[in-house]
Amino acid sequence: MTGPLGRIDRVAEVPAVEITDLVKTYRSRTGADVQAVDGLSLEVPSGSVTAILGPNGAGKTTTVEICEGFRRADGGLVRVLGLDPARDGSRLRPRVGVMLQSGGMYPGARTAEMLRLLAAHHARPLDPDALLARLGLTAAARTPFRRLSGGQRQRLSLAMALVGRPELVFLDEPTAGLDTHGRRATWELITEARASGVTVVFTTHAMDEAERLSDQVVIVHRGTVVAAGSPAELTSGGAEGQLRFRAPSGLDLKRLLLALPEPTTAVEGPAGHYTLRGVVDPQLLAAVTAWCAGNGVMAADLRVEQRTLEDVFVDLTGSELGA
Numbered sequence: 001m002t003g004p005l006g007r008i009d010r011v012a013e014v015p016a017v018e019i020t021d022l023v024k025t026y027r028s029r030t031g032a033d034v035q036a037v038d039g040l041s042l043e044v045p046s047g048s049v050t051a052i053l054g055p056n057g058a059g060k061t062t063t064v065e066i067c068e069g070f071r072r073a074d075g076g077l078v079r080v081l082g083l084d085p086a087r088d089g090s091r092l093r094p095r096v097g098v099m100l101q102s103g104g105m106y107p108g109a110r111t112a113e114m115l116r117l118l119a120a121h122h123a124r125p126l127d128p129d130a131l132l133a134r135l136g137l138t139a140a141a142r143t144p145f146r147r148l149s150g151g152q153r154q155r156l157s158l159a160m161a162l163v164g165r166p167e168l169v170f171l172d173e174p175t176a177g178l179d180t181h182g183r184r185a186t187w188e189l190i191t192e193a194r195a196s197g198v199t200v201v202f203t204t205h206a207m208d209e210a211e212r213l214s215d216q217v218v219i220v221h222r223g224t225v226v227a228a229g230s231p232a233e234l235t236s237g238g239a240e241g242q243l244r245f246r247a248p249s250g251l252d253l254k255r256l257l258l259a260l261p262e263p264t265t266a267v268e269g270p271a272g273h274y275t276l277r278g279v280v281d282p283q284l285l286a287a288v289t290a291w292c293a294g295n296g297v298m299a300a301d302l303r304v305e306q307r308t309l310e311d312v313f314v315d316l317t318g319s320e321l322g323a
Contacts (some may be wrong), residue, residue, distance in 0.1 A: 008022060013050045014082060016168050016199035017044035017067055023075035024062050036062045038223035039076070044216070047201040049190060051210035054220035055150070058205055064170055065221070066155055067201075068098050080231045081168060094122065099157050099164035099174060105145040111152075112141035122164035150177045158186060159201055162193065169193065171202035175209060187213060207310045217309065221317045241280040243288065245302040246272055259291040280304050294296045 024037040024090055037059040045051045054060040065071045066078055069085035069092065078085060083092050094262055105114055112132060118124035132138050135155040140148060148156065161169050174190070175183045190200055190213055204210055210217050213232045219227040219234075227234055249271040264278035278284060285304075292299045 014046060015043050015217070016081060017042070017050075017078075017201065018079040019063070019067070019076065020067065020078075021044070021076040022063060022073055022078060024059070024066065024071065025074050025161065035223055036202060037066075037073075040220065040224050041076075041227060042218050042225050044199060044201055046199055047194065047197050048196050048215040049202075049213050050218060050220045051060045051214040052201065052203045053205075053207075053210060053313060055317050058220045058317075060220045061172070064172070064201065064203065065196070067292040068096070068170055080236055086217035094164065097161035097164060099169070101173040105156070107144065107146040109145050110142050111137055111145065111148065111156055114145065114298075115156070115163055119162050119163045124165055125164060126145075126163050127165060128159075132164055134189065135159055136181065151179060151182050155182060158189070162189065166198065168199040170203070171200065172206060174202055175204070175206065183209075197278045207308070209311070211309050218252035219313060219316055226316045227312065229286070233311055234312050235309055241277075242305045242307060243276040243280050245274055245285060245288070245299045245307060247274060247292070247299050248272060248299050252293075256288075258292055260287050277307070321322045 002229065008229065020041050022037050022040040023035075026034045026036055028034050052060045053063065062071060063217055066073050067080050067085055069089045072086050080092060081095055085092055109117075111190070112128065112223060115128040115132065119128050129141075132141055135158065137152060137155055137159070141292065143152075145153065145156070154174070156173055158171065161171060171190075175186050187209070190202070192217075193200055200213075202213075214231060215233055216228065217231055218225055246263060249268065250272065253267065253268065253274075254268040257264060260266075260276070261279070264276055264284065266274060266276050268274050275290065276284070285302075289302075291297075
């Protein structure tokens with residue numbers, strides 16, 4: 001990081017995280033086996049920002065916890081900075097920062113005390129006071145953790161993940177519960193970390209966050225990776241865009257599709273709002289307006305939109321993010 005946070009050395013030019021055919025099974029309360037991770041493979045390039053998306057129960061949290069060394073894999077290969085997190089935890093811990101939703105704090109510890117204590121365990125830590133200032137926590141420096149607001153706890157957890165100058169940092173929902181100012185401060189820190197050579201892997205339920213920050217987005221569903229690529233690559237796959245318009249509800253979409261070039265799909269939702277997906281070009285636009293004119297349909301608010309990351313996510317998982 002630059003500025004008051006100092007500089008973090010760039011990690012060696014090898015993949016920061018390599019996962020091949022990862023398997024993790026849990027035993028349920030009924031005694032049945034539950035496959036949390038089922039042959040998952042992914043690679044995180046060094047110095048990049050990777051967002052991991054998936055519905056609740058998709059296996060993303062288990063995968064990250066295995067990379068952090070908190071859980072053991074039942075099968076497959078996992079390497080973090082070239083090391084096995086299950087066997088080489090003592091060598092990895094000084095090089096990896098971890099942000100957990102639970103925070104990992106002592107309830108009675110004061111904000112600045114906790115951060116300085118953690119900084120003392122690292123050879124070249126960031127300046128704790130500068131980090132607190134960047135995250136808007138200076139006024140809460142003497143406040144015990146149990147008295148911090150949810151947003152303050154979240155920002156302190158982020159500071160604790162970064163204070164040791166990690167080569168790689170895992171962030172679990174880094175902006176959950178934060179206001180607009182807190183989100184922007186967190187985004188700035190993640191962007192600066194990447195510019196300094198730090199590899200960032202984070203889970204999120206915020207699509208705008210994934211699109212804005214990530215070099216790579218990995219979508220996990222039912223224990224495996226169903227898509228991976230840059231936001232631009234994922235949103236350009238399949239449909240080139242979307243054509244949306246408003247009209248009376250209940251249009252005969254089957255008849256409409258017969259008049260349109262293939263492959264085009266059409267859905268109504270909410271009532272009276274229509275979305276066409278396919279190759280959106282002048283020919284499609286002309287065909288839609290001609291069909292509407294020929295059937296006495298007044299189409300309003302006709303507009304072309306690019307496919308969004310949320311569209312891709314719903315298409316691949318059948319659910320909204322967080323469902």
